[in-house]
Amino acid sequence: MSTPLEASSSEQVDDVSSSVSLAKQIRRLWQGDTGLGPILIGLLVLIIYFEARTSVFLSAGNITNLFIQATIFILLGMAEIWLLLMGDIDLSIGYSAGIGGAVAVILTSTQHDWSWFIALPLGVLACVLISVVWGTIVIRLRLPSFIVTLAGQIGLLGVLLYLINSQGNTGGSLPVQEKVLYDLVNGDLSPVATWVVIVASVVLLGWIILRSDQRRRSAGLEAKPMWLSFAKVIALAAAGVLLAIIFNTNRSSFTFLNGMPFAIPIDLGVLAAGTFILTKTRAGRYIYAIGGNVEAARRAGINVNRYRLLAFVFSGFTTGIAGLLYVSRLNGISTGIEGGTYVLYAVAAGVIGGTSLFGGRGKMIHAVVGGLVIATIYNGMALINVSAAGLYMVTALVLLAAVVVDAIARRSNSSSTN
């Protein structure tokens, strides 16, 4: 009864009868088969718009660039979704990622010269530890994660400045001096490896889809029609082939540059691991349960504190990966990192994709779609020379729209229960 989590999840919204039918329709649309229909259509509209405005938009080089831009939003978005699912939030992950990245940069610098093999995991570990500290404070002292991590945001910026300045007179930034760290984003798979990754992903995913249908059918349970599953797999394969072709097209005007950037299989791996944990394991089930009704979870015998902390750990891990890719992309870490802004985009990516701010509803894939939407807006608006002012306002509108839909969906949920 005392956690903010409970308060927000049991809060009732009365008297929405007038908006119920509209709300129900929106929810049905929103939560359809994958829940992604509307936002994918929105993304398509954005793409068509930008392509109509400038033909550069759909060039191989720009699409690849867009994926790389999206990576940081996607990874931080996934880090945030672990917590959003429980009705929690971490406002400090932008700076936490910066610290993780800084640890990797510093340890692999020519001065310290640690192997990437040790330094990169230590960077990730730093982020996990930070999340564990926040999680422990939030859970043990029963404080709102919002407040704890707001304080944390400021504190971590201080830690980051300290780390960077501790390396001598650096002028406020440290460059990446190690090849593996540099290549995380700037390196590419060979064209053959690109095909291998894509074909393997499509085959694996297709096999999972068809086999789970098959198992349901042979157990005598109703399953989706066979053609629908095949259609899904074919669409997946088509998208995969298209991406492979795009990545394998030369995207440099002076030298030759092609292949899938390493960042993409990293994103895919984190997505697959997160999705697996959330949908196929007890831990995932309990995270949803805690976000839905913490008291019910407790009475079902679930060790709520343990699983809340575990979600913080997963969040920290994902933040750490994001931090490594961040420093790789910027080829260094500077005291000017906009950690606060990144957090907002991370939350926005999740919510735009369809994850609820109120806990209990969301998926890892939401961060991918939401992150792509944000990157598309960024990328497209820069191409058509919209000012930063316009960019911020449009992003805000998209986020606001996503939050409104989220709130309406939630309202209709709770009104249908009483």
Add this chain to the structure above:
Amino acid sequence: MTLTPEPPTSGVSEAGYTTGGSGVGVIDKEQLLSLRGIAKSFGPVQALKRVDLDVPPAQVTALIGDNGAGKSVLIKTISGIYPASAGQIFWKGREVHPHTPRDSSELGIATVYQDLALCDNLDIVQNMYLGREETRFTQLDEIKMELATKELLKDLAVSTVKSVRQLVGSLSGGQRQAIAVARAVMRDSELVIMDEPTAALGVSQTAQVLELVRTLASRGIAVILISHNLNDVFKVADRIAVMHLGTLVSHGPIANYDVASAVEMITTGASSRVPTNSPNGD
């Protein structure tokens, strides 16, 4: 938290004799659950004062009493949410000390709370198995859980839900109650405790839930049913237990009571027609 003036309970032997509290006497091994001298205080508030109650197997025991009489507190002591300040709980003649909900559910006691404790964002199968998921190579075995859920709902004649993969948040009050009961039954429970299961329900949904209660009893499961609706009570109960201001003022077979005497006892704690507190009134 133990501020009770009662002497510590003592003198329990495996033979089933008990002293202490008010209920000095033999524990009948035929009884599924026996409470002796159960007391519970919350600081200065004495919510329960020496409650003695026997619950036989495969029967529906209705627990009635006015608001604040202590019904919910009593079942919470049985189910391990508030350990009793004093007194003893015997399960099949053996003394037990449920300290957590898990303890009681391991004994075979399942409680359906007034607020149901379901996760609206999970579907029926996920709620049914929450905290006890079946796994296969460490992965959730959704098919096994779904099949068993369907089977159980069919057994309990819960036929109104369209799909067991429906989110619980989209169910009606009666359906939610049915799911909460089904979940309680699933773990081979021998006693199902239901706190006001029909309080928020309409006529037909109430009938559904009452039917479910009878189904449980006919399957050999004991039920403790808390209800303010005496019509419902007289429809389904085999026995009645009346609470008044933290004490159990009367209990016995339903044949000993009628609506008028029950109402009298609920409001005044005594009745001119039924002998009060007859531990072996049957």
